Amino acid sequence: MNEIYFNAYAGYLEGVVRGYRDGLITAPQYLNLTQCETMDDLKLQLATTDYASFLQNEPSPMSTSTLSARCTDALVAEFQYLQQNAAEPISKFLDYITYGYMIDNVILLITGTLHERDTHDLLEKCHPLGFFDTMPALCVATTVQDLYSTVLVDSPLAGYFRECLSAEDLNELNIEIIRNTLHKAYLEDFYAYCQSLGEPTASIMSNILKLEADRRTVNITINSFGTELSKDDRAKLYPRLGNMYPEAQTRLARVDDIDQVKAILEQYSEYKAMLVGVSLGASSGGTGANDVTLEDRFFAREVQFNKDSFEQQFHYGVFYSWLRLKEQEIRNVVWVAECISQQQKDKINNYTSIY
Amino acid sequence: MAAVRDNVFPTRMNLTTTKTRLKGAETGHSLLKRKSEALTTRFRAIVRKIEDAKLKMGKVMQNASFSLAEVAYITGDISYQVRESAKHATFRVSAKQENVSGVLLPAFERDTRMGGGSQFELTGLGRGGQQIQKARAVYMTAVEMLVELASLQTAFVILDEVIKLTNRRVNAIEYVIIPRIENTISYINSELDEQDREEFYRLKKIQGKKKERAAVAQRETDAKATARHEMPVRDILAEQVDEDIIF
Numbered sequence: 001m002n003e004i005y006f007n008a009y010a011g012y013l014e015g016v017v018r019g020y021r022d023g024l025i026t027a028p029q030y031l032n033l034t035q036c037e038t039m040d041d042l043k044l045q046l047a048t049t050d051y052a053s054f055l056q057n058e059p060s061p062m063s064t065s066t067l068s069a070r071c072t073d074a075l076v077a078e079f080q081y082l083q084q085n086a087a088e089p090i091s092k093f094l095d096y097i098t099y100g101y102m103i104d105n106v107i108l109l110i111t112g113t114l115h116e117r118d119t120h121d122l123l124e125k126c127h128p129l130g131f132f133d134t135m136p137a138l139c140v141a142t143t144v145q146d147l148y149s150t151v152l153v154d155s156p157l158a159g160y161f162r163e164c165l166s167a168e169d170l171n172e173l174n175i176e177i178i179r180n181t182l183h184k185a186y187l188e189d190f191y192a193y194c195q196s197l198g199e200p201t202a203s204i205m206s207n208i209l210k211l212e213a214d215r216r217t218v219n220i221t222i223n224s225f226g227t228e229l230s231k232d233d234r235a236k237l238y239p240r241l242g243n244m245y246p247e248a249q250t251r252l253a254r255v256d257d258i259d260q261v262k263a264i265l266e267q268y269s270e271y272k273a274m275l276v277g278v279s280l281g282a283s284s285g286g287t288g289a290n291d292v293t294l295e296d297r298f299f300a301r302e303v304q305f306n307k308d309s310f311e312q313q314f315h316y317g318v319f320y321s322w323l324r325l326k327e328q329e330i331r332n333v334v335w336v337a338e339c340i341s342q343q344q345k346d347k348i349n350n351y352t353s354i355y
Numbered sequence: 356m357a358a359v360r361d362n363v364f365p366t367r368m369n370l371t372t373t374k375t376r377l378k379g380a381e382t383g384h385s386l387l388k389r390k391s392e393a394l395t396t397r398f399r400a401i402v403r404k405i406e407d408a409k410l411k412m413g414k415v416m417q418n419a420s421f422s423l424a425e426v427a428y429i430t431g432d433i434s435y436q437v438r439e440s441a442k443h444a445t446f447r448v449s450a451k452q453e454n455v456s457g458v459l460l461p462a463f464e465r466d467t468r469m470g471g472g473s474q475f476e477l478t479g480l481g482r483g484g485q486q487i488q489k490a491r492a493v494y495m496t497a498v499e500m501l502v503e504l505a506s507l508q509t510a511f512v513i514l515d516e517v518i519k520l521t522n523r524r525v526n527a528i529e530y531v532i533i534p535r536i537e538n539t540i541s542y543i544n545s546e547l548d549e550q551d552r553e554e555f556y557r558l559k560k561i562q563g564k565k566k567e568r569a570a571v572a573q574r575e576t577d578a579k580a581t582a583r584h585e586m587p588v589r590d591i592l593a594e595q596v597d598e599d600i601i602f
Contacts, residue, residue, distance in 0.1 A: 064424075111439045125435060175440070176480045183481055216481050223484025237480070295429050295483065331428050338424035342417065 006314040010090050013082055014313070017322045020078055021310060023050040024329055026355045033336050034348045039067075042337055050074060051333075064337045071330040076128045079323060089197070093316045095156065096190050097323060101130025102157055103182045109138045111175050113147055132156060160185040177229070180220065180237045187213055187239045197316065204309045204317035208324075211305055213242030214271075215298045221252045221261055222294075243268060274301060292350075299352045303328055307354070325354055360538040365546030373543065377536045384528040391521040393456045398514045401507055408504045412497075419497040422490040430483030446495070448502050458517045463506035465499055 007014075025033070029049065036042040039062050046055055054070040054077075055062075083094050105126040112119040119139040126135070134154050141147035152161050160182050187209060194205035217238045224234050235253035238245070244252070248264050255261055265271040274297040306321035332351035339348040363369045426433065447466035452459045 068427075108435060111436060115439050117439075122435070125432075175436070180481050219482055219484065220480055223480050223488075229480075293485070295486070335424070335428045338421070338427070342421050342424065344417070344421050347421075 003314045009087060010316070013085060013090060014318060016082065016085075017318050018310070020050075021318075021322055021325070024325060024354055025049055025333070027353055030332070030336075030351065030353055033333070034339075036336075036340055039064075039337065039341055042067075042340055046333070050078075064334055064341055067337050068330065068334045071333060072128070075323075075326050075330060078326070079129060082319065090316060090319070093193075093197070094319060096193055097320055098129050098132075099156060099186050099190070100183070101127040102132055102135075102155070103130070103160070103179065103186060105130040105135065106138070106152070106155070106157060107175060107179045107182070109135070110147065110178070113138075113141060113143070114175070157182070157186075160189070177233065177237065180216075183216070184237060184239045187216070188241060191241050200312055201315040201317055204312060204315055205320065208302070208305050208309065208317065208320065210242045211298075211302060213239040214244050215302075217242060217244055217249055217252060218261065218265065218294070218298075221255065222258060225257065243270070270301075274298070296350065296352065299328065303352055303354055328352055329354060359535050360542050361535060363539060363543065365543040365550075367547065370540065370543045370547070373536055373539050377533065377540065380528055380532050380536060384525060384533065387521055387525045387528065390456045391518060391525055394458065394514055394518045394521060397455050398511070398518055401511050401514065405504070405507045405511060408500065408507060412500055412504060415493075415497045415500050419490070419493045422486070422493045426483060426486045426490045429486050433483075433487065446498055455514075458514065460510045460513055461506065462510070463502050465502055 029045070032045050033042060036045055040060060043055055043058070043060075043062060046052065051071055051074050054074045055067070058066060058070065079094075083091065086094055108122055108126060109119050112122045123136060123139065132155055137150075138147060138152075141150060148161070152158060163185055191206065191209045191213075194209065195202045197205075220234060220237050231253055235249070238249045238253070240246070242249075244264075248267070251264055252261065255264070262275060265275055274294070277292055302324060306324045309315070309317040309321040332353075335351050336348060339345060361373070363373070448463050449466040451462045451464060453462045454460075
């Protein structure tokens with residue numbers, strides 16, 4: 001990447017995205033949000049943020065699901081503005097970001113097709129960021145075979161499908177396995193693409209994507225305990241990148257319980273710190289207010305990496321980072337809203353603060 | 356009230372039957388009373404259990420919906436995947452019947468035979484699987500709770516009905532049937548007494564008449580006897596009254 005020309009192509013968008021970043025909710029604002037007693041108070045507090053225009057027309061008893069939907073609308077509007085103003089190669093980068101959502105959408109539609117539901121209703125449930133032109137055509141296909149041969153081959157995801165799945169797999173494999181296989185392929189592809197962009201995008205994105213890959217690895221390991229997923233299948237779902245690839249992954253593929261996972265993670269200095277104070281295992285009940293899960297720590301770490309990417313200039317990582325931060329922020333806001341509406345004030349501070 | 360009685364002939368046989376009926380009514384009354392007491396005891400226990408269960412329910416449901424919020428925080432919306440991957444019921448309820456002093460109460464129980472693994476155990480494989488499993492477990496307890504509450508609540512309604520019915524019967528026996536039978540008995544008794552008295556009077560009367568008649572007969576014989584003893588001296592002179600001779 002030639003820094004000299006960066007501003008000519010991407011300067012405007014980088015400026016916009018940095019502006020967006022400044023609109024993220026800050027710690028004092030979070031404090032204000034957590035002080036709210038009712039959803040109306042929360043709405044009033046959110047009126048000072050970027051979400052104001054999306055929330056102002058909502059009728060007063062606002063449910064958390066509408067809040068979540070409106071916040072997502074805000075995110076989508078901002079992202080689409082970026083996409084509309086992007087030229088090559090940023091537009092390609094932005095497209096890559098949306099592939100992840102596309103996978104989820106396609107999986108949703110496949111699930112619907114497999115169970116012979118009317119997939120038109122499902123289009124509304126799809127994440128707007130993962131919307132692609134041929135997606136409505138997916139609804140036309142009534143069998144999975146059709147879906148694969150006529151529609152998916154034309155979608156941007158065709159490559160991932162071709163590499164890992166045959167049409168028969170779509171019928172036979174568990175839909176979650178398909179989803180994870182696709183995500184794995186996507187992650188690897190995205191990583192390779194980022195490497196091709198050259199420094200500094202490559203190094204920044206590699207940090208973030210490696211973390212993402214490690215998180216997937218750990219999660220898949222932990223979540224596959226006690227399920228029908230065999231150890232070989234488990235190993236196949238691990239993304240072939242990340243700090244734990246390949247050495248720790250081969251070991252993770254063979255473990256049977258959470259303590260062994262912990263032992264493996266502790267060999268990595270960056271994860272060892274994360275494990276302190278974490279209650280591993282789903283059986284812990286999670287009654288304590290200060291109960292921190294591994295997932296929370298991963299979120300925190302992801303936020304940290306994404307924040308760090310704003311410290312450098314002349315790279316595309318900011319777009320990805322901003323999107324991730326914004327998503328985290330929406331999760332936080334919805335979490336706070338849930339806590340308020342369900343009157344579980346003691347857990348209200350379990351969000352992952354950004355700034 | 357006192358006038359209400361069965362329309363029977365006041366005979367001794369009817370008195371015996373009515374007395375048997377009274378005995379039967381009293382036995383029935385005490386039996387029903389005991390049944391109603393047993394049911395009431397049971398009812399109170401159920402009411403107490405319902406109260407406990409309802410209080411607990413609030414907490415459990417709150418926990419459950421909050422665990423769903425946790426899932427939403429980590430993974431986003433999973434409802435569709437979960438709905439679609441559910442192929443057969445993992446939680447089944449079987450109804451049994453329980454006999455409480457002759458009342459059949461339905462008791463719902465979780466059918467443990469099914470057990471079975473969850474079908475969406477792979478949901479959230481990449482992210483949030485633990486939270487999903489946790490939410491699942493919490494909701495499972497919530498559903499169990501609901502089932503328990505449902506069987507209690509049904510028992511409550513049925514028992515309420517039955518207790519009312521039994522109490523009505525007890526009261527009917529106590530305040531209507533038994534008094535009526537008692538009235539009948541006393542009526543029959545009084546009629547019989549009346550008949551007795553009539554009979555007695557008649558006997559007395561007859562006796563009186565007989566005595567009178569006997570006395571009359573006695574007097575006649577007596578008179579005859581005296582007449583024989585003191586046969587009057589025939590005064591022939593007096594008997595024969597000659598016509599005055601006029602000269």
